[in-house]
Amino acid sequence: MEQAVFFFEILLPALMQGLVVTLQLIACSAPFGLALGIAVAVGRQYGNPVISWLCKTYVFLIKGTPLLLLLFILYFGLPSIGITFTAFVASVVGFILCNGAYNAEYIRGALISIKEGQMVAAQALGMTRWQAIRNVILPQALCRAIPGLSNEFIYLIKYSSLAYMITVIELSGAGKLVATKYFTYTESFAAVGIVYLVLVSITTIAVTILEKRVAVPGTARATPSAQL
Amino acid sequence: MNNNDIVLRVEDIHKSFGGNEVLRGVSFDVRRGETKVFIGPSGTGKSTLLRCINQLTPPDRGTVWLDGEEVTNSGARINYFRQKIGMVFQNFFLFDHLTAVKNVELALLKVRGMGKAEAREKALTELRQVGLEDWADHYPAELSGGQAQRVSIARALAMDPDVILFDEPTSALDPELTREVLEVMKKLARNGMTMLVVTHEMGFACSVANEVLFMENGVVAEQGSPDLLLHDPRFTRMKDFIGRIDSRMDD
Numbered sequence: 001m002e003q004a005v006f007f008f009e010i011l012l013p014a015l016m017q018g019l020v021v022t023l024q025l026i027a028c029s030a031p032f033g034l035a036l037g038i039a040v041a042v043g044r045q046y047g048n049p050v051i052s053w054l055c056k057t058y059v060f061l062i063k064g065t066p067l068l069l070l071l072f073i074l075y076f077g078l079p080s081i082g083i084t085f086t087a088f089v090a091s092v093v094g095f096i097l098c099n100g101a102y103n104a105e106y107i108r109g110a111l112i113s114i115k116e117g118q119m120v121a122a123q124a125l126g127m128t129r130w131q132a133i134r135n136v137i138l139p140q141a142l143c144r145a146i147p148g149l150s151n152e153f154i155y156l157i158k159y160s161s162l163a164y165m166i167t168v169i170e171l172s173g174a175g176k177l178v179a180t181k182y183f184t185y186t187e188s189f190a191a192v193g194i195v196y197l198v199l200v201s202i203t204t205i206a207v208t209i210l211e212k213r214v215a216v217p218g219t220a221r222a223t224p225s226a227q228l
Numbered sequence: 229m230n231n232n233d234i235v236l237r238v239e240d241i242h243k244s245f246g247g248n249e250v251l252r253g254v255s256f257d258v259r260r261g262e263t264k265v266f267i268g269p270s271g272t273g274k275s276t277l278l279r280c281i282n283q284l285t286p287p288d289r290g291t292v293w294l295d296g297e298e299v300t301n302s303g304a305r306i307n308y309f310r311q312k313i314g315m316v317f318q319n320f321f322l323f324d325h326l327t328a329v330k331n332v333e334l335a336l337l338k339v340r341g342m343g344k345a346e347a348r349e350k351a352l353t354e355l356r357q358v359g360l361e362d363w364a365d366h367y368p369a370e371l372s373g374g375q376a377q378r379v380s381i382a383r384a385l386a387m388d389p390d391v392i393l394f395d396e397p398t399s400a401l402d403p404e405l406t407r408e409v410l411e412v413m414k415k416l417a418r419n420g421m422t423m424l425v426v427t428h429e430m431g432f433a434c435s436v437a438n439e440v441l442f443m444e445n446g447v448v449a450e451q452g453s454p455d456l457l458l459h460d461p462r463f464t465r466m467k468d469f470i471g472r473i474d475s476r477m478d479d
Contacts, residue, residue, distance in 0.1 A: 120284060121321035121380075125335035125387060126311035128304075135338055140325045216325055218369030 011178050011191055018174025019195060025088070025160045025170060029095035030153060036096060037103025037149075038138070044104065045111045046133060055104065062101035068162055070094045075166040091163035099156050106148030110141035143214045150207040157199050171195060235260045235390050235422055236313075241280050241290035243273070250276050251287070252446035258391060261420040265433040265454075268443035269469060274426040275318075277443075278393040281424070282306075282313045294390060311339060314384030314392035318399050320376045322368040328379045329355060329364035332386050340387070354382035358412050374405030378412055391422040398429060430470060434458070442466035 044055035062070070075090040085093065114137050122132035142149075164173035175192035179185045236258040243251040250273040258264060266274045279285035281292050283299065283306050292299040299309045323331050333351035336342040342350070355361045358378035368376055377397055384392050394413065398406040410432050417423060417436045427433065433440055434454040442450040442457060442465060450463050457463045458470075 117317065117319060117321035118323060121315075121317065121323070122335075124282060124284060124310055124315040124317075125383070126307045126309075126339045127335060128307055131338055135334060136323050136325075140323075143325065216369060217367045218371075219324070219367075 006182065006184070007187075007191075010182065011175075011184075011188060014174045014178045015171060015191060015195060018169060018171040021088075021163075021169060021174075022157075022160050022171040022199075025091055025095065025163055025168070026156060028092045029099055029160075030156060032096045033099025033103055033152075033156065034149070036100030037107050038142075040100060040104035041107035041111055041141075042133060042138070045108055046129065059101045059104055062098055063105075067094060067098045067159055068165060070097060071162055071166050087163070087167045090166055091160075091168050095156060095160065095163075098159070099152060102152045102155070103145075103149055106145045106152060107141060109148070110143075110145040111137060113144060114140050143216075146207065146211055146214070150203065154200050154203055157203065158196060233260050234258065235295055236281070236424075237291075237293040238277075238281060239291045239293070241277065241287045241292070243276055243280055243285065243287045250446055251280065253290070254443075254446070254448055255290075256441065256448065256451070258422060258424065259438075260390075260422055262438045263417045263421075263423045263425065263436050265437035265440050266424065266426045266443055267428065267430075267433060267440060267466065267469070268449075272443045273446045274443055275395050278315070278395050278424065278426060281393060282310050282315060284315075307339070311335075311387045312390045314387060314389035316377070316380050316384055316392060316394045316397050318396040320368070320373070320380045320400075322371075322376055322380055322383070324368050327365050327367055328360060328371065328382075331368070331379055332383045335383070336386055350386055351382075354386045355379070357385060357415075358382045372405060373401045374408045377401065377405075377409045381409075381412055381416075385416075385421075391424065392416070394423060394425040394427070396426050396428070398427065440466070442469065444469075 040055045040058060043051045044059070045052075047055065071091060071094040074085060074094050075087055078085065078090075118136050118140070119129075119132050122136045123129070127135070160170060161172035163170050164176065169177065172192055175188045179188035182188075234257045238257075239255050241251050241254045242249070250271075254273070254277055256264070266277070268274055276285055280287040280290075281299070283292075283302075287300065290300070294309055294312055297309075299306070299313075302309060322328075323334065326334060329348065329351045332354050333342075333347040336347040336350060337344065340347075352361060352364060355364055358381055360375060360378055360382065363371065363375060363379075368379070371379065381392075381397075397413070398409050401409060406429070410429060413423070413425070413432070414436055425432070425437075437454050439452065440450075440454050440457050441448045444465060450457055450466050452460075452463065457466045
């Protein structure tokens with residue numbers, strides 16, 4: 001009985017509040033992370049040498065350093081040069097930068113996989129390089145990048161918990177507060193884990209539906225069973 | 229038909245890849261409504277020549293003129309000329325993520341800025357031309373090679389080009405599919421389309437070409453009507469070449 005009271009009246013409401021913040025973090029980060037990923041991948045693959053180098057360096061820096069470090073710099077470091085973010089904004093900026101870098105790599109891989117003939121045919125019709133990228137190359141590349149991008153989105157769901165390290169009380173943080181206050185570490189963190197599992201499961205199902213929707217009829221991707 | 233105006237002029241085209249000089253000064257004029265067929269051993273620069281005409285491969289030297297305007301060194305205006313110079317590729321290069329009709333209408337929408345309804349109607353008209361109206365909503369992966377090549381011809385036709393370049397349009401197809409593509413091309417030729425065709429199909433060359441250009445080692449070695457090159461004793465090299473390949477006189 002007491003367990004039930006703890007669970008329904010203390011833990012669950014706290015986690016739901018944290019979940020709202022987690023969802024806000026993801027909703028604010030993911031779209032820009034995707035946009036940044038596309039821009040960086042295209043810039044690296046098709047941009048002039050300077051842009052290409054900038055994109056490559058950005059990805060190198062993000063891939064080579066812990067996200068936590070980036071969050072610390074954004075939140076604790078930048079005020080010393082006059083840039084002050086709220087903890088929430090600092091988290092979102094950090095997640096966008098991180099998400100964008102990894103997305104860029106998935107998208108770049110997909111861009112490379114598009115056969116050269118697609119670009120040649122588009123240019124032969126009078127399209128500029130940019131029109132060809134925009135209308136022919138990218139739509140195909142993004143479809144191919146979906147498995148990688150969804151993977152990265154799932155990572156985002158989980159590493160959003162790092163926002164707690166710079167004082168944002170999101171899902172993990174809310175769980176931590178309850179756990180410490182009531183000395184219920186196992187129950188609280190298990191409950192937090194289940195919520196993440198649910199989020200990731202929903203994402204996985206959504207991605208499966210999305211992949212079916214965008215699959216091009218007649219290709220192996222449209223009928224996975226045919227490959228077996 | 230007004231047969232005397234020159235729509236395309238190619239002058240002294242040179243192209244090297246590394247130290248390998250693939251084209252060593254190729255020149256010819258194309259009159260409106262004419263079909264020229266390029267024949268010759270592999271690696272003699274036939275495909276490169278076509279790509280030099282629409283600048284997909286910029287030539288090292290030489291000029292290309294379309295309707296009196298210079299195509300070479302035209303900067304950003306090249307995209308205008310490419311609309312006027314259609315191209316059909318050996319491996320079709322259809323846009324894999326788009327249905328047949330969308331393949332045909334994409335450039336109408338994005339390059340020509342045509343409205344949706346108008347572009348769709350034009351795309352369907354072109355698909356009808358190549359006998360594929362019923363396949364408009366199928367994706368490239370659902371089409372046979374012959375159908376895919378006909379869609380790519382429709383895609384080129386949709387831009388109302390002055391001339392269409394065919395780069396070995398049937399080399400990736402088996403004989404039956406080859407026939408259906410050649411039928412479409414013959415119909416175009418009869419309807420007065422100006423065409424440059426790189427092919428090994430002697431039957432097609434004999435029945436459609438106004439002129440055959442036999443290329444060897446980066447130059448036009450022999451040039452004339454199919455009849456002349458095949459039967460006049462002064463010309464020997466193309467006959468030798470044809471003797472060597474497995475020619476199907478399938479017409």
